[in-house]
Each structure stands twice: as C-alpha cells, then as structure tokens.
Amino acid sequence: MRSERYIPYLLILPSVVFLLFLFAWPLLEALLLSVRDSGGQWTLENFRRMAADLYFPDALKYTLLLTLVIVPLQVVMALGMALLLGGISRGRDLFLYVWTIPLGISDLAAGIVWLSIFTERGYLNSFLQGIGLIQQPQLWLSYETPWMIFVAVVAAEVWRATAIVFVILVAGLQLIPKEYSEAAEVFGATPWQRFWKVTLPLLMPSLQVALILRTILALEVFAVVVALGGRNLPVLAGEAYYWYNAYQNPGVAAAYAVIILGISVVATLLYLRLMRSKQEGAA
Amino acid sequence: MNLRPLYMLLAIVLVLWVLIPIFLIATLAFSDRASVFAWPKGLLPQQFSLETISFFFGVEGVWKAIRNSLVVAAMTLVFSVLLGAPAGYALARYRFAGADAYRLLILMTRAFPLAILAIPLAVQFINLGIYDTAFGVALVHTALALPFAVLVTSSLFLGIPKELEEAAWTLGCNRIQAFLRVVLPLALPGLAATAIFAFVISWNEVFAATLLTLRERTLPAFLLTSLNDSPLPFRFAGGFFLIVPALVFIFIIRRYLFTLWGIANR
Numbered sequence: 001m002r003s004e005r006y007i008p009y010l011l012i013l014p015s016v017v018f019l020l021f022l023f024a025w026p027l028l029e030a031l032l033l034s035v036r037d038s039g040g041q042w043t044l045e046n047f048r049r050m051a052a053d054l055y056f057p058d059a060l061k062y063t064l065l066l067t068l069v070i071v072p073l074q075v076v077m078a079l080g081m082a083l084l085l086g087g088i089s090r091g092r093d094l095f096l097y098v099w100t101i102p103l104g105i106s107d108l109a110a111g112i113v114w115l116s117i118f119t120e121r122g123y124l125n126s127f128l129q130g131i132g133l134i135q136q137p138q139l140w141l142s143y144e145t146p147w148m149i150f151v152a153v154v155a156a157e158v159w160r161a162t163a164i165v166f167v168i169l170v171a172g173l174q175l176i177p178k179e180y181s182e183a184a185e186v187f188g189a190t191p192w193q194r195f196w197k198v199t200l201p202l203l204m205p206s207l208q209v210a211l212i213l214r215t216i217l218a219l220e221v222f223a224v225v226v227a228l229g230g231r232n233l234p235v236l237a238g239e240a241y242y243w244y245n246a247y248q249n250p251g252v253a254a255a256y257a258v259i260i261l262g263i264s265v266v267a268t269l270l271y272l273r274l275m276r277s278k279q280e281g282a283a
Numbered sequence: 284m285n286l287r288p289l290y291m292l293l294a295i296v297l298v299l300w301v302l303i304p305i306f307l308i309a310t311l312a313f314s315d316r317a318s319v320f321a322w323p324k325g326l327l328p329q330q331f332s333l334e335t336i337s338f339f340f341g342v343e344g345v346w347k348a349i350r351n352s353l354v355v356a357a358m359t360l361v362f363s364v365l366l367g368a369p370a371g372y373a374l375a376r377y378r379f380a381g382a383d384a385y386r387l388l389i390l391m392t393r394a395f396p397l398a399i400l401a402i403p404l405a406v407q408f409i410n411l412g413i414y415d416t417a418f419g420v421a422l423v424h425t426a427l428a429l430p431f432a433v434l435v436t437s438s439l440f441l442g443i444p445k446e447l448e449e450a451a452w453t454l455g456c457n458r459i460q461a462f463l464r465v466v467l468p469l470a471l472p473g474l475a476a477t478a479i480f481a482f483v484i485s486w487n488e489v490f491a492a493t494l495l496t497l498r499e500r501t502l503p504a505f506l507l508t509s510l511n512d513s514p515l516p517f518r519f520a521g522g523f524f525l526i527v528p529a530l531v532f533i534f535i536i537r538r539y540l541f542t543l544w545g546i547a548n549r
Contacts, residue, residue: 009381012374029403029404104530106529108525109526116519159300220396237398254402
C-alpha cells in the first residue's frame with residue numbers, strides 16, 4: 001500500500017505543471033516586461049510613458065467608475081432575484097433557466113446586442129420617437145457624449161453579467177438552513193428583520209466571493225466597451241490592447257496589465273478585510 | 284397581504300429584460316438591409332429575410348474564423364478535461380498534504396486579470412513558434428477553463444460513493460479497471476457538462492484570442508478587429524451568431540450550473 005501515497009500527486013501533477021507554465025511564468029514575465037526596456041535594462045520608462053499618455057487618466061477614471069457603478073447594481077439586482085426566486089411557487093425552473101441565459105453570452109456579443117439598441121437608428125431612438133420625445137435620430141455613441149457610452153456599457157454589463165452573481169448567491173442561499181429564519185419568525189421578527197439579521201449575515205461568504213469575482217472581471221472590461229464606443233470611452237484593458245496591437249509596444253501594454261492586476265489585488269484585500277470585520281460584528 | 288402576484292410580475296419583467304435584447308438582435312439578423320437601417324424601427328420584425336445573415340457568411344474570412352473557433356474550443360475542451368478530471372479525482376478521493384494549497388492555487392488562478400497573462404504570452408509564443416496558432420490560443424483558454432474543470436469534477440466524484448469502487452476492487456478489478464467500468468459511466472454526464480462549459484468559455488473569449496492571433500483569428504477576434512470598418516448588418520449578424528451556440532449549451536448544462544458556480548466558490 002506504500003506506493004498509494006504517490007497517486008494523488010501523480011494525478012494533480014499535470015495540472016500543476018500546466019498552471020506554472022500558464023500562470024506563474026507569464027505573471028513573472030509581465031512584471032519583467034513592464035520594468036525592463038527592449039535591451040533588458042531596468043527602467044520605469046514604460047510606466048512613465050503610460051502615465052504621460054493622453055488616454056491614461058480617462059482610462060483609469062472610466063474603468064474605476066464603471067466598476068463602482070456596475071458591481072453594486074449587479075449585486076443588489078442579483079440579491080433581489082435570488083430572494084424573489086424563493087417567493088415563487090410556479091415555473092421556478094423556467095425562471096431559473098431564462099435568468100441564467102446571459103451566462104453563456106460573451107462580452108463582445110453583449111456589446112453588439114446593446115449597440116443595436118443605442119445606435120443612431122436603433123431601438124432606443126425609435127422608442128423615443130414613438131413617445132414623441134425626439135423627431136430625428138440622435139447620435140448617442142459618439143466622443144461628444146461619453147456619458148451616454150458609459151450608460152450603454154453599464155446596461156450591457158448589467159444585462160450580461162448579473163447572472164453570475166445571481167447563481168453564486170442562489171447557491172449560497174441554499175446552504176442556509178431554513179430553521180434559522182423560522183426560529184427568527186417564531187420570536188416575532190418581521191421579514192425585513194429576518195433578511196437583515198439572519199439571511200444577509202449568513203450569506204456573507206457567498207457575497208464576498210461574488211463581489212471579488214465581479215470586481216476583478218469589471219476591472220478588465222474590454223469587448224463591451226470596444227463594441228459600443230471604440231476608443232471614445234477609454235478603459236485600461238482596452239489601452240493594453242491598443243498599445244500591444246496598434247503601437248506594437250509590449251512594455252507599455254504590460255505596464256497597463258500590471259496596473260489592472262494591482263487594482264484587482266487591492267480591491268480583493270479590501271473586500272476580505274471589510275467583510276471579515278462585518279461578519280465578526282454580526283456574530 | 285398576498286404578495287405572490289407581485290412576485291410573479293417582477294419575475295416576468297426580469298424574463299423580458301433578458302429576452303427582449305436577444306429577440307431584437309435576432310430580428311435584425313433575420314431581416315433585409317433596408318430594415319436594419321430603417322427609421323424608426325418597430326418592435327416587431329418588418330420582413331423576414333436571410334439577406335443580412337447570408338451577407339455575414341459571405342464576408343471573406345468568416346468561415347475560416349468559425350473553423351478556427353471550433354478547433355480552439357475543441358482543443359480547450361479536451362485539454363481541460365484531461366488535465367482537470369484527474370486532479371478533481373485526487374481532491375475527491377484522497378487526503379494528501381498540499382491538497383489545500385492546491386485548492387488555493389486553483390482559486391487564485393480564477394481571480395487573475397487576463398491581460399497579465401495574454402500580453403507576455405503573446406511575446407513568448409512568438410519565440411516558441413506557437414504564436415498565431417489554434418494550439419497557442421487553446422493553451423490560454425485551457426488556463427481559464429481548468430479551475431472550473433478541477434472544482435466541478437471534484438464535486439462530481441465526491442457524489443459517487445467510494446464503496447462502489449471498493450466493491451469493484453474486491454471483485455478483482457484493479458484501480459484503473461474499477462475507474463473505467465464503475466466510476467466513469469456514472470461520472471459521464473457531469474464530465475460532459477464540464478467539457479461543454481470549457482467549450483463555451485473558449486468560444487466566447489475575445490481578449491487573449493485577439494492578442495495571440497494575426498491571421499488565424501477565432502470568430503470573436505475576427506469580429507472585434509473588423510468592428511470599426513464593417514457595416515452594421517455584419518456586426519448584428521455576427522453578434523447573433525456568437526450567441527446561438529452559447530444558448531444551446533447553457534440549456535444542455537443547466538442542471539449543472541449550480542455545481543459549476545455554487546461549489547466552485549468555496
């Protein structure tokens with residue numbers, strides 16, 4: 001039986017080797033790429049060029065703003081949907097399926113779908129004309145109206161990616177024993193109180209996972225923005241793409257990638273810290 | 284006070300919120316050029332026509348991009364199951380030192396911005412000679428799908444009683460036979476769901492696919508790079524075509540969605 005001890009290591013070995021090759025190594029390479037020039041000399045030139053670029057301040061601003069608007073909207077909406085599902089008796093499976101359809105839709109496709117709504121001769125303008133607000137098609141997705149591109153991106157992202165949060169929260173709700181809520185009811189807690197004092201604190205681990213995952217994904221928003229606004233609404237991942245593809249400069253592109261990673265790590269640590277203290281406060 | 288009708292109403296509003304945009308893009312994809320540019324548009328389709336969708340398939344490079352997408356997604360599917368399922372089995376059946384560290388590694392990789400992987404890999408793949416190949420893109424897509432494959436297969440194997448396997452051993456099967464004859468048939472539907480999910484992840488991915496290819500574009504990469512200089516009918520038909528396989532796949536694996544995401548978050 002002695003040889004048995006090696007079996008699990010043998011089984012995980014291929015995936016560990018693979019992940020070292022495709023995660024650890026590129027991570028290291030990205031860091032090196034961002035702090036070295038093409039000759040291999042250490043330099044901060046890439047970050048300097050990034051920061052001096054005309055698009056950088058806007059890209060940083062819009063990426064952070066998009067995350068700050070999209071993620072809370074999605075969490076509130078997904079929480080509402082998860083609780084709503086509990087209050088529905090008939091057709092539960094059908095609602096579950098339709099609500100999770102967006103899980104299979106790519107960011108690029110979602111961007112194009114919402115382009116058909118926000119474009120000049122699109123459905124939004126047709127609707128506004130129908131109710132008499134405008135006479136002629138309005139141009140929404142132009143560089144003159146970045147706030148409208150912003151709204152379109154928020155709509156597309158909320159439409160597409162709320163389902164991920166929803167599924168995580170429903171799975172979390174299923175883990176909470178019904179007895180807790182029933183006990184609270186026996187002691188006279190209103191539904192509102194039961195939600196805030198029982199359900200929400202017990203749901204904290206799932207909320208934490210959903211928040212971290214969605215925030216990291218929101219910080220690398222890319223294809224939705226490209227489909228709806230091109231570069232008229234610059235974002236960090238988009239700039240990394242342009243610097244690599246159009247300007248052929250992997251160094252500055254890597255600097256952008258490092259910035260995205262940096263913000264993601266800070267956000268994750270922040271969530272872990274804030275939500276732990278909240279959990280302890282509730283206990 | 285009975286709140287049920289209100290709940291039902293809200294639920295139906297949410298259904299419409301999901302379905303109406305899909306319906307609108309489908310309407311555009313199956314109409315003629317004039318209706319795509321019509322103003323103002325009605326909610327209902329004006330005229331059914333295959334003009335837009337056949338225009339899309341007639342554009343040079345579209346079929347090649349579709350073929351590339353299928354090849355990349357198929358490779359991703361095979362790699363992630365072959366790499367992920369053994370690891371999932373190990374996590375489910377054995378207690379070993381380092382199991383928790385391994386779990387943590389898997390979770391960490393899931394929370395990684397793609398840009399930090401794709402940019403250095405694009406540089407290195409040129410040196411390795413796998414830049415602009417389906418294989419190179421499939422490697423990166425496997426990295427995205429692998430964490431799911433490991434965690435899902437692990438919960439899958441946990442659900443198959445170990446006693447069944449042990450019974451097979453006592454009846455004279457060796458480990459590999461017992462796995463192939465007893466565990467595998469029971470795990471097959473779940474493994475299929477894992478594979479389909481890996482396929483969808485690859486089919487939908489655009490950032491890495493765009494950075495890692497030049498001529499061998501996948502469909503999303505082809506669409507993204509031609510967005511600026513392509514007419515609206517092309518974009519709408521392309522967007523619709525991207526959605527269709529995903530809809531079918533999500534329908535097939537819907538039973539496993541909560542295993543995919545629910546377990547994967549612990």
